[in-house]
Amino acid sequence: MVIHIDLVVDTVKKVFEEYQSYNEINSHIQIMSSDLTYICHYDPLLNEVVLDSGRGIDLPRDITLMQKTTCYDNTMAGLDRVGESEYLYSSPIIVEQETKYYLVCTSYHIHDSLTLIIVELLSKYISTRLETHIKLQDVHLKNDHMKQITETVSTGSLSVDKFGTIMFINEVGGEMLGVRAEEVLGQPISQVLDNQAFSLDVLEFGMPVINKDIIIKINKGQYHFRLSSVPLYDNSNEPIGVIFHFKDIRKEVEIIVNTKGFFNFDDIIYQCKEMESLIHLAKKAALQDSSILIEGESGTGKELIAQSIHNYSSRSNHPFIVIDCSAIPRNLVESELFGYEAGAFTGSHKGGMMGKFERANGGTVFLDEIGEMPLEIQSKLLRVIQSRSITRIGGHEPISLNIRIIAATNRNLAKEVSEGNFRNDLYYRLNVINLFVPALRDRKGDLPLLVYKLMEKTAKREKRVIPNLLGRVMKVLENYPWPGNIRELENTMERAVILAHGEIDYQHLPKRLLEIQNIHVSSTSVQSEPFVNQTPQKPKSVMEQQLIINALKESKGNKSKAAKKLGIARSTLYEKMYQYQLL
Numbered sequence: 170m171v172i173h174i175d176l177v178v179d180t181v182k183k184v185f186e187e188y189q190s191y192n193e194i195n196s197h198i199q200i201m202s203s204d205l206t207y208i209c210h211y212d213p214l215l216n217e218v219v220l221d222s223g224r225g226i227d228l229p230r231d232i233t234l235m236q237k238t239t240c241y242d243n244t245m246a247g248l249d250r251v252g253e254s255e256y257l258y259s260s261p262i263i264v265e266q267e268t269k270y271y272l273v274c275t276s277y278h279i280h281d282s283l284t285l286i287i288v289e290l291l292s293k294y295i296s297t298r299l300e301t302h303i304k305l306q307d308v309h310l311k312n313d314h315m316k317q318i319t320e321t322v323s324t325g326s327l328s329v330d331k332f333g334t335i336m337f338i339n340e341v342g343g344e345m346l347g348v349r350a351e352e353v354l355g356q357p358i359s360q361v362l363d364n365q366a367f368s369l370d371v372l373e374f375g376m377p378v379i380n381k382d383i384i385i386k387i388n389k390g391q392y393h394f395r396l397s398s399v400p401l402y403d404n405s406n407e408p409i410g411v412i413f414h415f416k417d418i419r420k421e422v423e424i425i426v427n428t429k430g431f432f433n434f435d436d437i438i439y440q441c442k443e444m445e446s447l448i449h450l451a452k453k454a455a456l457q458d459s460s461i462l463i464e465g466e467s468g469t470g471k472e473l474i475a476q477s478i479h480n481y482s483s484r485s486n487h488p489f490i491v492i493d494c495s496a497i498p499r500n501l502v503e504s505e506l507f508g509y510e511a512g513a514f515t516g517s518h519k520g521g522m523m524g525k526f527e528r529a530n531g532g533t534v535f536l537d538e539i540g541e542m543p544l545e546i547q548s549k550l551l552r553v554i555q556s557r558s559i560t561r562i563g564g565h566e567p568i569s570l571n572i573r574i575i576a577a578t579n580r581n582l583a584k585e586v587s588e589g590n591f592r593n594d595l596y597y598r599l600n601v602i603n604l605f606v607p608a609l610r611d612r613k614g615d616l617p618l619l620v621y622k623l624m625e626k627t628a629k630r631e632k633r634v635i636p637n638l639l640g641r642v643m644k645v646l647e648n649y650p651w652p653g654n655i656r657e658l659e660n661t662m663e664r665a666v667i668l669a670h671g672e673i674d675y676q677h678l679p680k681r682l683l684e685i686q687n688i689h690v691s692s693t694s695v696q697s698e699p700f701v702n703q704t705p706q707k708p709k710s711v712m713e714q715q716l717i718i719n720a721l722k723e724s725k726g727n728k729s730k731a732a733k734k735l736g737i738a739r740s741t742l743y744e745k746m747y748q749y750q751l752l
């Protein structure tokens with residue numbers, strides 16, 4: 170192990186400052202490395218430690234074998250001194266059982282016991298100091314490293330020593346368990362958590378337990394956690410504690426299930442007659458309770474309209490729950506939508522768990538990508554709509570619900586019905602009010618306003634002036650078919666505003682817009698397109714991603730503030746940032 174020279178000099182200085190006894194020695198005290206090179210010396214005239222330039226010294230070579238304080242006859246050292254002969258006193262500085270340096274000094278007296286004691290004491294102080302510093306540094310580094318890791322993941326981490334005393338908990342873990350680190354550190358885990366799963370059994374068996382599903386009671390609520398317990402050992406393989414990693418399974422599902430609508434009808438940009446009558450119908454529908462089916466290509470604004478309807482309705486103060494039927498894991502669909510009762514399956518708890526429909530009670534359920542819903546769940550959904558109640562898995566008693574259902578699809582659902590992929594009866598139940606959102610290419614009248622408003626949005630966010638869009642660029646935009654609809658236009662305008670300085674010209678547009686219209690600009694002036702994606706994106710992901718980026722920007726990267734702005738838990742924000750590769 171290499172010890173940095175500055176650390177040695179610094180340590181020697183401190184030791185000399187603290188232990189004034191060296192004043193008893195009226196000669197230079199030197200620190201030499203184990204190959205007998207000068208490191209530094211104490212200058213009694215200056216009363217300070219001076220760094221040496223690393224010259225060698227002609228000392229007896231057997232000093233290197235020395236393991237304790239010794240006095241040498243200095244004539245042996247070959248030092249050329251005039252006058253009285255000097256004796257060399259030397260003591261090893263041992264760090265981690267290795268002689269790293271020597272502390273040496275000269276005296277005119279042989280077997281000068283005071284000098285011997287002081288040399289020995291100083292070398293020991295220096296040894297201890299160096300060793301402690303190195304160990305502490307190591308621990309700090311490891312701790313910092315661990316902290317960085319544990320604070321940037323969305324998993325809760327908690328470690329205990331072998332007696333079950335809590336030694337560490339990360340912020341996410343604290344949030345998930347509803348505790349604060351400063352309150353629980355040093356406490357026995359059994360007093361903090363009422364759960365057998367956080368036990369030290371793994372130390373006994375010597376094997377980690379990975380991803381065990383547990384139910385945990387926190388502040389009167391039941392939480393469904395996935396817990397891993399890993400035993401920790403020291404260098405000599407002695408057990409020293411356990412580290413627990415845990416995830417809230419509901420939060421994982423929450424990535425694809427929102428609870429809040431952000432947008433209003435005022436956020437919808439339109440000019441054309443078709444959109445005007447659509448919004449008029451949507452507003453009327455918002456005031457009733459009938460189910461609504463919103464159809465339209467991807468990126469046309471279906472979710473925007475669904476959120477606006479919810480926020481315009483009398484349910485606006487209640488939850489807006491998005492269920493993304495294409496993304497929710499199949500094995501979780503049923504329990505997440507309908508919840509479960511006590512003992513419904515292994516690991517389920519006394520109180521059971523509420524499903525999304527129950528959580529939406531009083532509010533709106535937005536079934537996004539309804540065309541992707543598995544057939545077996547379709548029949549259950551039909552029952553929910555017909556009976557306005559749900560029965561939890563393993564339950565017998567129906568729980569009545571007061572929810573409005575809005576479903577959306579970019580498929581031709583009638584065609585799916587005729588092909589047997591979607592239940593006819595469910596289709597009719599959902600399609601009480603039908604809102605068809607036209608594709609952007611079929612409402613080109615909206616384009617100029619959309620272009621301007623979308624430029625304005627980015628310019629405002631980036632604190633820039635709205636650039637001037639050249640007429641020829643507008644022509645390109647008007648002639649382009651916009652397969653990705655407003656989402657694609659939104660990305661295109663955002664990119665153009667960011668790339669352009671004052672004026673948007675051809676080179677600020679994605680290549681494909683130009684190429685499809687046979688416009689060729691020199692390849693160097695047309696930028697590649699890093700983020701515009703024509704293929705349909707995961708539903709709601711772009712909107713959500715944008716919101717997260719905006720919130721993070723507004724809160725200057727402070728995740729707690731951003732999470733608050735978005736109305737979501739910090740751990741959920743981490744999950745989402747991870748999902749969108751923003752971490």
Ligand SMILES: Nc1ncnc2c1ncn2[C@@H]1O[C@H](COP(=O)(O)OP(=O)(O)OP(=O)(O)O)[C@@H](O)[C@H]1O
Nearest residue numbers: 437438467468469470471472473655656708709712
């Ligand atoms: N008329 C509009 N005015 C302003 N922004 C719009 C409009 N329509 C859509 N957007 C924006 O376009 C993006 C896509 O909208 P949204 O997610 O609602 O589309 P969608 O039809 O639900 O897409 P998907 O079917 O892929 O889920 C969002 O960022 C949304 O804010």
